[in-house]
Amino acid sequence: MRAVLCKEHGPPESLVVDEAPSAAVGENEVRIGIHACGVNFPDTLIIQGKYQIQPDLPFSPGSEVAGEVLEVGSGVQHLNVGDPVMSLTGWGGFAEEVVIGADRVLPMPASMDYVTAAGFPMxxxxxxxxxxxxxxxxxxxxxxxxxxxxxxxxxxxxxxxxxxxxxxxxxxxxxxxxxxxxxxxxxxxxxxxxxxxxxxxxxxxxxxxxxxxxxxxxxxxxxxxxxxxxxxxxxxxxxxxxxxxxxxxxxxxxxxxxxxxxxxxDFVRRQPQDNARNFQELFALHGEGRLKPHVWKTYPLERAGEALNALLSRQATGKIVLTTGRS
Incomplete structure (x- = not known):
């Protein structure tokens, strides 16, 4: 799969787009075919080695994605292949696929498209x-x-x-x-x-x-x-x-x-039931038209560095979203 990779800590210009191996799906995990990924301020920190969590090099930044389920582990009951979903990944989202724990995946509301859903959770x-x-x-x-x-x-x-x-x-x-x-x-x-x-x-x-x-x-x-x-x-x-x-x-x-x-x-980790209720209420507000997420611009994966620099230079209003071209 194609992925935006951080092979050494540095500015957005140091990121490269390369082929990366697809991870195997565990018993309680799913594979998501990513359509879109939100761009967030922590992404600018994690690639510089300045974030509180540091994955091993090389890694792909990107902490929130929207896409479709491609594969489910044997222990997953609430998701099926083909389901449109959204997920908080921590990192790994600037890619065509991600494997993630099923407990971190939410069904995508019918009121959202993939770009909106990718910029919504965080x-x-x-x-x-x-x-x-x-x-x-x-x-x-x-x-x-x-x-x-x-x-x-x-x-x-x-x-x-x-x-x-x-x-x-x-x-x-x-x-x-x-x-x-x-x-x-x-x-x-x-x-x-x-x-x-x-x-x-x-x-x-x-x-x-x-x-x-x-x-x-x-x-x-x-x-x-x-x-x-x-x-x-x-x-x-x-x-x-x-x-x-x-x-x-x-x-x-x-x-x-x-x-x-x-x-x-940490609230998500420590109080998952409260977080789940929050999202039920947020999805209801979106469905009622009371929340109207503003996506300033979308960029393809190949321009991830440009997207991050637009965030750092404070050009953007609302959200920036990367798209993979998956149809």
């Missing part, structure tokens, strides 16, 4: 877990989303609206903010047009946001914490800025606020 799974389990976001509260035009940010905007919150979207340009507005944001804040804190305070009558969703980190994190409401919750999603912030401990003290970590990957 951003919506992360954002829904963050807002539901970690923040307990309530209807009528104000949600501030940093990096609101990116994959997880845009998902958080849509989910915040679906959960009844007033959503303030923050991003670095008018074009990116327009995408957030099209996906339900009530108010817009441009980082380039003055203080984040002052703009959010002005939009909330000086109170600040009840929940802040931060996948950006860096300086924006501290600014956001300075415009949080009493009993507010700051969600630490990630550090797309490349800088892990050092939060002054007096700020949550003065606001009676909480700084809450969000590690969706």
């Amino acid at each position: 951003v919506y799974g992360t954002s829904y877990h963050a807002l539901k389990q970690r923040a307990s976001l309530a209807a009528g509260e104000t949600l501030l989303v940093l990096g609101a035009s990116g994959g997880v940010g845009l998902a958080a905007v849509e989910l915040g609206k679906a959960m009844g919150a007033r959503v303030i979207a923050a991003a670095s340009s008018a074009d990116k903010l327009e995408v957030a507005r099209e996906h339900g944001a009530d108010e817009l804040v441009n980082y380039a047009e003055g203080s984040l804190k002052d703009q959010v305070k002005a939009l909330t009558d000086g109170k600040g946001a009840d929940v802040i969703y931060d996948p950006v980190g860096g300086e924006a994190c501290e600014q956001a914490l300075r415009c949080i409401n009493w009993n507010g919750r700051l969600l630490i999603i990630g550090f797309a800025s490349g800088t892990i912030p050092k939060i002054p401990a007096n700020l949550p003290l003065l606001k009676g606020s909480s700084v809450v970590g969000v590690f969706w990957g």
Whole structure:
């Protein structure tokens, strides 16, 4: 099979497309013929040796796929050859096939095509877990989303609206903010047009946001914490800025606020039943037309490096998806 391979740690340009052996299918595993694979920020880290999990070289990046079941192990009961499915793979998704544990595979909803399904699990799974389990976001509260035009940010905007919150979207340009507005944001804040804190305070009558969703980190994190409401919750999603912030401990003290970590990957492992319920609810919202995943661009496997660089340079809004050409 063809696969995008990381043979040595380095930038996206160091990836190569080559033939790779197909793994055998174990008793409780399935082989998926991949139609599409989502491109995510962790993919840019894992190929550089900077991610918390490091597979042996050579490996293929790519942590979420959509395709059809080609083969099932003897112990698999809930999946059959030919089923359209989606899966979280960790790595191995930038390829024509992947073998994965059947417990990590979900039937693909009828409301989705392969490209949509490939870009859905990580951003919506992360954002829904963050807002539901970690923040307990309530209807009528104000949600501030940093990096609101990116994959997880845009998902958080849509989910915040679906959960009844007033959503303030923050991003670095008018074009990116327009995408957030099209996906339900009530108010817009441009980082380039003055203080984040002052703009959010002005939009909330000086109170600040009840929940802040931060996948950006860096300086924006501290600014956001300075415009949080009493009993507010700051969600630490990630550090797309490349800088892990050092939060002054007096700020949550003065606001009676909480700084809450969000590690969706471990939530999936530790609380699989809660994660399954989350996805049942997410699929229902998509089927009702209340979630409209935004795929910025698709690339063929051969242009995986270009796709990753588009993500790193922050050109993209919403998701980038690789396609294999499988029909």
